[in-house]
Amino acid sequence: MKASFAGLELPDPVTIDINIRVSGEIVVGSLAARQKVNRFVLSQIGNLCAAGDPELLVAERFRWRVPVLLTNPASGELGQVGEITVDAQTGEIHADEATITRIQQNARSLAASSPLASN
Template structure:
């Protein structure tokens, strides 16, 4: 598991003391499954959730990559990420994020050699 911290300064002194408290009610596996169900039902049955990373931001999230698969090719790449709140299981999804994922999937599919 990787832990990412968002919004660190680019230059200057950095002192980093980490003390985080949250109830982990949704595991990485549960987050991946939740994202997988969402993308399959709402975006494309050719998408699934990948291996999550923990992100510490305004809240603590599992960041789950959205993977595009093609029959006969398997996973061909990541087309976005969906954050899942570790306490509530709520997905951070907006219409704009869905549109971005759809566009990346279209672009990635177009770049694949045809058989």
């Protein structure tokens, strides 16, 4: 599991020492978040996309950032086409229409550039 720090700007070079103590309840684990995104992607985006390994985001609320991957039955994973976040306490999926459209467009572009697209 990873922790990400958004908005942290550091000069070059710099030495840092980070000690973090964060406590809170994570009701929705990484596997459940991945399963939720898989179901969402299947119903809203398409059957050739799948959820990747979630990354825990530590901010005002715990969230899982789940990559959305384009797959191909013949060649496997083609690459990441987007990401969807899941609230780690409520299980709510955060993906608006713009996010869905962007993932669909990225998937079409990646599929078109795939070596199998020309066959």
